[in-house]
Amino acid sequence: MFTLLVHDRSARLGHVTTPHGGFDTPMFMPVGTQATVKGLTPEQLVAAGATIILGNTYHLTLRPGDELIRNLGGLHKFMNWNGPILTDSGGYQVFSLAQQRKITDHGASFRSHIDGTPLDLTPEKAVDIQQNLGSDIAMVLDECPPGDADETTLRAAVRRSLLWAERCKKHQSRQGQALFAIVQGSTNLQIRTECARELVDMDFPGYALGGFSVGESPEAMHAALPECAALLPEKKPRYLMGVGRPIDLLVGIAAGIDMFDCVMPSRSGRNAQAFTSDGPVRMRNAVHRRDSAPLSSDCGCYTCAHFSRAYLHHLFAADEMLGPTLLSWHNIAYYLQLMADARAAIGQGRFADFHAGCLARWNARS
Amino acid sequence: MFTLLVHDRSARLGHVTTPHGGFDTPMFMPVGTQATVKGLTPEQLVAAGATIILGNTYHLTLRPGDELIRNLGGLHKFMNWNGPILTDSGGYQVFSLAQQRKITDHGASFRSHIDGTPLDLTPEKAVDIQQNLGSDIAMVLDECPPGDADETTLRAAVRRSLLWAERCKKHQSRQGQALFAIVQGSTNLQIRTECARELVDMDFPGYALGGFSVGESPEAMHAALPECAALLPEKKPRYLMGVGRPIDLLVGIAAGIDMFDCVMPSRSGRNAQAFTSDGPVRMRNAVHRRDSAPLSSDCGCYTCAHFSRAYLHHLFAADEMLGPTLLSWHNIAYYLQLMADARAAIGQGRFADFHAGCLARWNARS
Numbered sequence: 001m002f003t004l005l006v007h008d009r010s011a012r013l014g015h016v017t018t019p020h021g022g023f024d025t026p027m028f029m030p031v032g033t034q035a036t037v038k039g040l041t042p043e044q045l046v047a048a049g050a051t052i053i054l055g056n057t058y059h060l061t062l063r064p065g066d067e068l069i070r071n072l073g074g075l076h077k078f079m080n081w082n083g084p085i086l087t088d089s090g091g092y093q094v095f096s097l098a099q100q101r102k103i104t105d106h107g108a109s110f111r112s113h114i115d116g117t118p119l120d121l122t123p124e125k126a127v128d129i130q131q132n133l134g135s136d137i138a139m140v141l142d143e144c145p146p147g148d149a150d151e152t153t154l155r156a157a158v159r160r161s162l163l164w165a166e167r168c169k170k171h172q173s174r175q176g177q178a179l180f181a182i183v184q185g186s187t188n189l190q191i192r193t194e195c196a197r198e199l200v201d202m203d204f205p206g207y208a209l210g211g212f213s214v215g216e217s218p219e220a221m222h223a224a225l226p227e228c229a230a231l232l233p234e235k236k237p238r239y240l241m242g243v244g245r246p247i248d249l250l251v252g253i254a255a256g257i258d259m260f261d262c263v264m265p266s267r268s269g270r271n272a273q274a275f276t277s278d279g280p281v282r283m284r285n286a287v288h289r290r291d292s293a294p295l296s297s298d299c300g301c302y303t304c305a306h307f308s309r310a311y312l313h314h315l316f317a318a319d320e321m322l323g324p325t326l327l328s329w330h331n332i333a334y335y336l337q338l339m340a341d342a343r344a345a346i347g348q349g350r351f352a353d354f355h356a357g358c359l360a361r362w363n364a365r366s
Numbered sequence: 367m368f369t370l371l372v373h374d375r376s377a378r379l380g381h382v383t384t385p386h387g388g389f390d391t392p393m394f395m396p397v398g399t400q401a402t403v404k405g406l407t408p409e410q411l412v413a414a415g416a417t418i419i420l421g422n423t424y425h426l427t428l429r430p431g432d433e434l435i436r437n438l439g440g441l442h443k444f445m446n447w448n449g450p451i452l453t454d455s456g457g458y459q460v461f462s463l464a465q466q467r468k469i470t471d472h473g474a475s476f477r478s479h480i481d482g483t484p485l486d487l488t489p490e491k492a493v494d495i496q497q498n499l500g501s502d503i504a505m506v507l508d509e510c511p512p513g514d515a516d517e518t519t520l521r522a523a524v525r526r527s528l529l530w531a532e533r534c535k536k537h538q539s540r541q542g543q544a545l546f547a548i549v550q551g552s553t554n555l556q557i558r559t560e561c562a563r564e565l566v567d568m569d570f571p572g573y574a575l576g577g578f579s580v581g582e583s584p585e586a587m588h589a590a591l592p593e594c595a596a597l598l599p600e601k602k603p604r605y606l607m608g609v610g611r612p613i614d615l616l617v618g619i620a621a622g623i624d625m626f627d628c629v630m631p632s633r634s635g636r637n638a639q640a641f642t643s644d645g646p647v648r649m650r651n652a653v654h655r656r657d658s659a660p661l662s663s664d665c666g667c668y669t670c671a672h673f674s675r676a677y678l679h680h681l682f683a684a685d686e687m688l689g690p691t692l693l694s695w696h697n698i699a700y701y702l703q704l705m706a707d708a709r710a711a712i713g714q715g716r717f718a719d720f721h722a723g724c725l726a727r728w729n730a731r732s
Contacts, residue, residue: 035680039687042672064655064680072658072676080672289430292438306408306446310438314401314430321405321687 001178001205002237002258008346010226010256016052016237018084018136019176020076023051025237025258026342028249028335029086030266033059035069035079037332038266039325042081047302048329049336052084052136054261057129058093062112062119066132074134086261087135089126089168091142091182092210092242103143105160123167131174139208139241140168142182147215149186158184158195165199180206180239183231187216187224196231207232208239209257218248225255232256246275246338247362250355253342265335269328272316276334279362283327288313301333302326367544367571368603368624374712376592376622382418382603384450384502385542386442389417391603391624392708394615394701395452396632400425401435401445404632405691406698408447413668414695415702418450418502420627423495424459428478428485432498440500452627453501455492455534457508457548458576458608469509471526489533497540505574506534508548513581515552524550524561531565546572546605549597553582553590562597573598574605575623584614591621598622612641612704613728616721619708631701635694638682642700645728649693654679667699668692 002025006013014025030037030045033056037045045053055075060066069078075085091108094101098110098119107122123141130138141164143157161184172179181204185192199207209228212221225240229252232238239259240252249260265275272283276296281288283295291309303312303326315323338358345354368391372379380391396403396411399422403411411419421441426432435444441451457474460467464476464485473488489507496504507530509523527550538545547570551558565573575594578587591606595618598604605625606618615626631641638649642662647654649661657675669678669692681689704724711720 034684034686035677036686036688039691041668041688041691063684064676068656068676071656072674078674078677078680080677290434290437302407308438308444310430310434311401311444311446314444318400318429320400320402321690322402322407324687325405325407325691 002235004235006347008349008351009254010229011253011342011346011351012256012258013343013346014237014258016084016258018052018178020082020084020136021051023084024343026249026253026339026346027052027259028339029054029259029261030332030335031056031261031263032079032081033263034063035060035075037328038270039321039328040332042079044302044329045081045332046083048333049340050083050332052086053081055085055087055133055135056090056093057087057126057133058090058097060133061090061129062114062117066129070132070134076134084136085133086137087130087133087139088241089130089139089141090121091126092144094121095144103160105163107141123164124171127168127171127179131172131177134174134177136177137206138172138177138179140165140179140181142184142210144184144211144214145186147186147211151188151191154184154186154188154191158191162195162198165204166202169202169204178205180204180208180237182208182210182241183228184211186211187220189224189227192224192228193231196228200233204236206237206239208241210241212240213243213248218245221248222251225252225257229256246335247359249335249338250342250358253346254351254355265331266328269331270324272323272327274327274334275331277358277361278364283309283312283323284316285313295330296334299330299334299337301330303330303333368601370601372713374715374717375620376595377619377708377712377717378622378624379709379712380603380624382450382624384418384544386448386450386502387417389450390709392615392619392705392712393418393625394705395420395625395627396698396701397422397627397629398445398447399629400429401441403694403698404636405687405694408445410668410695411447411698412449414699415706416449416698418452419447421451421453421499421501422456422459423453423492423499424456424463426499427456427495428480428483432495436498436500442500450502451499452503453496453499453505454607455496455505455507456487457492458510460487461510469526471529473507489530490537493534493537493545497538497543500540501543503572504538504543504545506531506545506547508550508576510550510577510580511552513552513577517554517557520550520552520554520557524557528561528564531570532568535568535570544571546570546574546603548574548576548607549594550577552577553586555590555593558590558594559597566599570602572603572605574607576607578606579609579614584611587614588617591618591623595622612701613725615701615704616708616724619712620717620721631697632694635697636690638689638693640693640700641697643724643727644730649675649678649689650682651679661696662700665696665700665703667696669696669699
């Protein structure tokens with residue numbers, strides 16, 4: 001399913017094919033937590049350049065329920081997104097959102113953060129849910145220790161995650177759905193190495209780095225990424241989960257990562273913060289009140305093509321829904337254009353220059 | 367600017383031309399209070415069938431300010447709506463929203479409902495604001511008494527509204543902007559008649575009925591509309607302000623009204639209530655939870671073409687922004703399709719049958 005096309009030092013240009021179409025890598029996946037990328041229609045997502053999106057197993061099994069979605073024809077049909085979908089396994093949310101959780105080797109028991117309903121999530125259940133959702137790429141259930149976990153905790157989480165990965169692989173049967181493994185171990189390279197070695201031996205079609213952007217410093221993550229990415233098979237897609245800021249994506253790409261996801265562009269958009277090639281812009285700032293210029297003059301997105309900073313500022317000042325929609329749209333388009341530009345740079349063997357140029361522009365402004 | 371094409375009893379088929387294009391009548395105008403029809407992009411409005419929208423003088427002069435909008439090229443450019451715009455005069459909001467208002471023949475003094483800023487609105491100021499906004503159709507400033515006002519109050523309001531209408535007409539100078547007069551008088555036909563007679567003598571390019579849907583019963587409004595509409599010139603567009611439900615629009619059309627506006631389709635959409643040809647549907651109702659059918663099988667809107675009732679129900683249950691957007695879109699499309707169907711029926715001389723057929727379907731369900 002993965003074709004590696006070009007190398008530029010460690011950065012890679014590739015293509016992933018799925019039953020719902022392909023996408024070029026490096027690629028960013030907008031997050032559609034509850035079967036919608038917040039505030040945008042599927043058509044707007046396509047217009048923003050999205051080719052693959054992410055859905056959340058934990059949220060969707062709580063509401064509306066994965067069996068309901070299966071009975072209605074699967075997640076693609078339910079949300080009217082006809083491109084590829086990757087679903088996470090729910091592991092991360094069990095550790096970050098769920099209440100009263102109890103973890104054993106068997107699985108996780110916890111209570112829903114919505115209404116306290118008691119629930120179980122085992123590796124087999126996580127696979128079943130993702131098979132019901134019908135995603136193109138599914139993830140193994142893993143245990144996600146916090147960024148400041150000690151070595152004993154890390155090793156215990158890795159041991160359990162390996163056990164769960166094997167059970168997920170054994171249980172998974174859906175035709176056309178690829179199951180990716182997740183390497184844990186925080187910034188401890190020794191543990192990451194051991195975890196990766198065992199997972200690589202199990203021969204998954206793709207590999208993710210989990211346990212980054214969970215409390216450790218960005219610098220620690222940046223330092224660890226090159227060696228961690230190098231632990232993963234050359235010929236398979238590499239996915240850095242839940243990361244991140246534009247700067248983190250470029251560091252990830254330089255390290256050899258192919259896929260990313262993060263709520264940041266949509267969440268920031270709802271909160272009136274925009275990403276631009278000249279760095280972040282806060283649309284609530286009064287400096288924009290009379291500004292007839294677009295948010296970003298070198299952006300080709302719908303928002304920048306049609307509206308002024310003054311209008312966007314007004315929408316947020318007046319608490320109008322269209323503000324979050326237009327800024328989420330821009331931010332996702334910005335992330336996806338950054339990926340397209342990165343791919344072009346890799347293709348021309350100038351990714352390091354591109355990376356340095358982006359940093360210089362972002363820093364010049366701040 | 368108005369061409370009367372066909373009569374079907376009192377119902378009329380017509381066409382209005384403006385500097386930003388024309389529209390067929392009867393027509394419904396979605397309300398873009400704060401320079402946005404809540405939750406929809408201009409492209410989505412066009413897709414829903416909108417040809418003219420309404421902007422609110424009171425809201426826009428408070429925020430972001432009419433001079434700011436003028437300096438940025440006018441309301442059309444500010445909100446990226448290239449079709450016709452009608453602006454109200456602010457009179458209705460001064461009476462329904464503003465704090466500590468004091469009305470004299472000179473004008474209204476009040477405090478902003480947002481931050482208490484003291485403001486004045488005179489007839490001349492209302493015209494200036496609308497000239498700054500650059501709307502295609504502007505409205506005179508009027509005094510809007512409540513639906514239960516006694517005759518003395520009504521007569522005083524009409525006397526002042528006539529005074530103000532004359533001053534608005536005298537002050538208005540913007541090329542290409544049509545100024546419509548507003549007939550007040552509640553359900554008192556004698557007062558309506560006197561008010562209309564004086565305004566018709568002033569020779570405005572269009573006439574509105576104000577002071578309906580302000581607390582009187584729907585039956586009282588329905589009973590008064592035929593005679594009130596007949597008070598207005600045959601060859602000029604007739605606009606029933608702030609009305610209403612689909613049933614009210616059909617009664618208005620039967621009475622000879624050409625234009626309508628109301629927040630109902632978008633406000634109801636945000637609150638999970640949909641209008642359909644089989645009557646209203648509450649999308650939060652659990653009966654929709656597993657329903658794979660579209661909201662309305664005979665609706666051609668984007669929402670009905672692409673999403674199930676189950677998905678719409680889920681979006682509202684999960685408090686997702688896309689729910690209000692999709693349901694506002696559907697409701698506006700429904701209102702505009704109802705207008706298109708009404709125009710077709712008038713053109714074929716069968717509006718009474720169409721009207722009766724709509725009522726039968728709506729009632730069969732409820």
